[in-house]
Amino acid sequence: xxxxxxxxxxxxYNDNHVVHAAGxxxxxxxxxxxxxxxxxxxxxxxxxxxxxxxxAIGCENxxxxxxxxxxxxxxxxxxxxxxxxx
Ligand SMILES: [Zn+2]
Numbered sequence: 001x002x003x004x005x006x007x008x009x010x011x012x013y014n015d016n017h018v019v020h021a022a023g024x025x026x027x028x029x030x031x032x033x034x035x036x037x038x039x040x041x042x043x044x045x046x047x048x049x050x051x052x053x054x055x056a057i058g059c060e061n062x063x064x065x066x067x068x069x070x071x072x073x074x075x076x077x078x079x080x081x082x083x084x085x086x
Contacts, residue, residue, distance in 0.1 A: 007034050020059045024062035042064070050076075
């Protein structure tokens with residue numbers, strides 16, 4: 001089933017722009033998100049988001065990463081090891 005995906009217009013830490021699926025509790029409000037389209041796979045949505053923001057990554061809550069993509073899992077590890085901002 002295809003889902004609607006959005007990317008956050010505001011960059012987070014590390015200059016990342018987080019991609020969310022519709023219905024995610026972390027979805028930014030209307031003014032701060034960009035509609036990407038409907039996709040069958042989160043990787044396709046992230047690829048589309050990268051056309052707008054090179055630092056686009058999937059939300060850990062709604063966009064579980066495909067472990068067959070080594071680059072994506074590296075990004076996930078990097079994100080988890082980022083210390084919380086003070
Ligand atoms: Zn999300």
